[in-house]
Amino acid sequence: MAGAIRVTMEVGADGVAVVTICNPPVNALHPIIIQGLKEKYAEAMDRDDVKAIVLTGAGGKFCGGFDINVFTEVHKTGNVSLMPDVSVELVSNLMEAGKKPSVAAIQGLALGGGLELTMGCHARISTPEAQLGLPELTLGIIPGFGGTQRLPRLVGLPKAIEMMLQSKFITAKEGKEGGLVDALCSPDELIKMSRLWALEIANYRKPWIRSLARTDRLGSLSEARSVLNSARQQAKKVAANLPQHQACLDVMEEGVLCGGHAGVLKEAKVFKELVLSPTSKALVHAFFAQRLTTKVPGVTDVQLKPRKIRKVAVIGGGLMGSGIATALLVSNTSVVLKEVNPQFLQRGQKMIAANLEGLVKRGSLTKDKMNKAMSLLKGALDYSDFKDVDMVIEAVIEKIPLKQSIFSDLEKCMHTTLHTCNKHIYHRFEIFGQEDKFSGGIYRGTFL
Template sequence: MTQINEVTTLTREGDIAVVTLNSPPVNALSANVREGLFEGFKAAIADDAAKAIVLICDGRTFIAGADITEFGQAPKGPGLHEVQAMIEDAPKPVVAAVHGTALGGGLEVALVCHYRVVVPSARMGLPEVNLGLLPGAGGTQRLPRVTGVEKALEMMTSGRHASAKEAHESGLADAIVEEGKLLEGAIAFAQKIVADNAPLTKIRERDDKVAGARGKPEIFEAFRKSIARKTRGFLAPEYNIQCIEAAVNLPFDEGMKVEAKLFRELVTGEQSAAQRHVFFAERQVAKIPDVPKDTPQIDVKSVGIIGAGTMGGGIAMNFVNAGIPVTIVEQAQERLDAGLAVVRKNYENSAKRGRFPMEEVDKRMAMFTGTTNLEDLADKDLIIEAIFENMDVKKDVFGKLDKIVKQGSILATNTSALDIDEIATATTRPEAVIGLHFFSPANVMKLLEIVRADKTSNEVIATSMSLAKKIGKVGVLVGVCPGFVGNRLLAQRQREANKLILEGAMPWDVDRVLFDFGLPMGPFAMSDLAGLDLGWNKETSKGETLRDLLCERDRRGQKTGAGFYDYDENRVPSPSKEVEGIIRQYAEERQIQQREISDEEILERCLLPMVNEGYKILEEGKAIRASDIDIVWIMGYGWPRYRGGPMWYGENSVGLEKVLERMQHYEEKHGADFKPAAMLEDLVAESKKKAG
């Protein structure tokens, strides 16, 4: 065995040279790895006794991608293109032996090998689009040449990983070898290649799978239309498509120039910087400074849910999907039956969409136990209360649970705004009480705000964070305050949106500006979707608010065909002259002077108070990091990933100095709602001081 460098070795098995990488945890393409590959292949090529070369990786995976911590740094050692040229131009066959994942740059290395063998559990993909990028080492030119245009388009614009079976069927993998015997299988494959005198197949020289799409722009236009809604606002999917078009219509070297140009535009652009920020923020969010990693956790083998409504049923589905049985409690049998019927229908709809076999529906439903008896929760490891937002009712429930449920269980509330410290006072074990704030629909939305009360124990926090991951959620630890983090920021936007329409902007103006910014829906379209009559009562309505006036006219949202908007039979909205008249009259009666309001003012007044509120949250210690606030809004409220989250947007897109200046401007015009956070002022002052 020859030690090439600290991460690479070269051995020979008979007449097959084996280059082995071992750079934990995922063999990322760091400078060390690139150097090891370059020197390892150089030595293997120089070894006349070696008739072929196998590239394999130790550890749990093949090369899982680029080392993105090196982005923006001065390059060291051989570049990836140099390494690829060494491999691709080798005068003897090179076989990539793939286990785990070959992703991004890892797959681009495998694609310059002459052959690829995989184990059944291996996965392959080019997920750069998820970082606002495109494959920058020939992936855009080689993948369509080996899989065909349609599959390359789908894989590269989604970032999806292909299974070993799919890779083999598409030509991306040349053989599947037995699990656990990858090296033996790869060596045997290489020996057969040598014995058969098989050609050194360079993907760059292939044309058969792209020729059929040449001169057919309609293929690409149809694909663009098919993904337009999902990729709205993102640059990287379109740039990936343009690269594949180049692979189809240009010689390989010319296509590589297109790839290099578009890659540079993306990697130096704001969208990719934002998406890379989100990538790291998602991983950072699980790190809690004052809860040690080795904190013991509660073994949650059974869950009780109180409330079988929309939230309770959705929450319960998360645990059943993860294989944890649920007992669900309702006050009345008919409400319990109705709730479980909705759960069954949700599962049946998923089965019809092909997500799992129809027989799986009964298996999952068998993991639900319905009851009207709170005592049936006595032995459960985790109880989640998911009833309506009323402090007295919630405290009553927690008082009862305290007497019923075994010691050591977690007592959680799904409240979206109420004081969890006060709820905890209803028990004799406040250390067991925590907030688990799911977002609707709870079985779909990725965010879980985990709300730490003053006396919540580390064990309960650690268990909750771990459970979030187990049920497929992104758990973000926050503190107790009105609205916690997500809704506290939302309140800032809602307040300004409601003020703006009285000052002269129309609901559709506000919605358009925020939709164009990248949010999935504006506040007034969202209100119409949810229903304007949520919490409204016809008998007690006094016509004091715009909502009162709209509901009194039966403009209660999409369900009545009219709300802030008029709706046709397909629920397609259009601006309402009636609503415009109601708003103008309402403003006139309150002596609010209406005026023309620019899109810029709408955007600033809706978004900058959110950034400011984020700094207040950080001042108060109700979020651990600014990036945690970003994750809350990306995962729970549809903030576009390519804008990095509200805190990243404020700091990097707008600039904190401008945020402060605009807050001061609006404070002067509109009052204390715009008072800058002390932390914002301090950060700007510190930045100016550093700048000299």
Template structure:
């Protein structure tokens, strides 16, 4: 928490605010130093030590410390209030639509200023108020839905045990492949990274190294762990070392012929037990494995290039596992276990179709935003309205992160699979012709500096006008009168409609899986309960796992 350098006596309060407002865990040594626990003992000595402490306190050999009456960690109420006010500002920035972080701060302040019992009374009243709120209901729903993703009817109820996967090969050392490799080696998997030539291989290994160094700079892993992880990856140019691997993940460009050739080669070189996975997000797996005789081993392991959280993939919390009708239940169980072991990855099992679940919903979100722009809306207003609603990012900022070339490639797949449900905007094609490819080229819907900081680009207006002229569309003055909540509905409701289709067609295993997918993949705010939220009209939309109309 910022401010502790200016307020060195309030380190304990600062840590408490971090733990309460951000659910930050601390280690036992730090908790002992802060006075949150009295002693650290081995687990096998815990009961005996606790009994001895209790007897020592009862017989006055140790002082009895009444926790509620402790004031030694706070020497100045004014300094404490200054830190609490700073925390309020930060809480509003992080989640402007959430009430409970501010209530937590108010409760802490009440206890500091008026004494511990006053603080407890305020806490009790605040708890009663919050527990019946729509936010609380939504977050409880998300809590249980996230834990339910690992329960797949017809798979996890077969009493299958996951096999021991220790060695993984990755084909393709680009941005996605190198970051999947980083995710795995940090969790102690041995990784073989294959590329087509020496230059591409060197670039892929360098990306992995840079990812690890970024982890280290941010305090995620130690220097020793960084070196150990890097020692677990090996670069190769052929399939000779694939003879003893447990799983391979293909992460090359979305080209059907290329993928079919790769999987035919994998069948020759990989052992019979090896899982053959692809990171594709659009192509049918039965087509990928068409030239093989091992369809039961083929599965999707989509680690996602949709960097919703403005961070590398190894921070992304979602792993989409896509199976075909031929995929073995054992392979699905193995992938679920890997998702659990690499942590920070919630695995969701889905069916085999174009875009699976997340990209299917995501594409309709982008499409509806493009339709609004063609009809007169400002790109940056749409993004601002979405982030004000508490989406992690707006559709156009996200399109820049994904890359506009990738957006066009995905678009082609969707227009082929769902022509009657696709809107054909010309804007992205015009932008690509103008060499605007997104954040990587520092020019897309936004302009970017060398630190990837985005700003509205005034030159974009000319391209939007060109798109409208080619489509023969003139902006309507009436449409510009729509309120923010109308824009939110117009952008997000198509995604809700597609989610209902996904569910009705059996692509999703459970409706609650789609909620988790939209939260962890699209950045939908987890505390929003659409049918009760004042931001959207009641009865216009329901939570996907509720009653669908």
């Protein structure tokens, strides 16, 4: 394998083979990497001078997950066979069931398929701040390299469900507390400690643990079903139209009822079905489209300096507007809250005060800071206080004529940035006004 994308293996005098994933910037699992891992693991298992294996990533990062570019090829062709067999052939058979122990040396990040590789190892050593997570559901799929089965067996069902269904990252320090990571160390000591740990497993001085065989963190069958049923109800509320959430829970349940290996097989089947789903196609497209917005030809951020935001006007004191105003006040930013009449203005101010009092009760804010925040809030019934604000945030109800009127009024009285918070993606900016009369202003939309 030529070029930057490769897998290397170095065998030390201690008999430990260090297998390194090299695919900058985040060591994504390109098919070349997958094939390289299979070859290096097969070689390590056959070599008499290798006693144990340490798996790591180059450049201070373990692995950022599967190469998403492969998904676009699958979506274009409909050929799911472009997805390499990782879950069974590599993770289960070569790594976890291998005759020589593997230890994952984690630094920087281990996400998606990267974290799944570590769970196929027999121990995980990490730097404390490394980021760990399984964010596959954000792409309309589920973890496909055994993650739906091994994560619950390492951290328990509730935490595993939280991490997968919410695509929540945790630090390795949190992972150590929850059972996902076996030990923490500094970056300088990472490989050394991992080598020693791998040798101790090989010499039976530390336990040789195959994650897929564990059941102690799953709880009783009735407990597991209760947790899964609760998760299903929650998923129906927050992700009713997203098939991957229920599919993920189905696959986890298969592993609980029929064993880890059965769960891995079902996971692989469901993964391939979801990859071809309209949801996955749309979310993968959105993933790349979002990144393209940061690479507009001829536009760079060279020599640009961020504008200092000291004072912000918020139009609308409802749930969204009062919440935005609260966040600004807590960050020591002055706020002008505008409403259409004194009653609505008073209601908005009371909601902000209640938000701040709630932060005090939870210990997130001191009483003094709450009083300071409230002193930065000013109510308004017209636009006279808008002339010196650095930004305007519009958060009124979803009525286009009302928004048109607001934009028209703002064009007459100010020159600044307008940030509009809309709930419906079908609003087009051109309907807010015939032309942008802001001499130095920006219309910016946030679709929620």
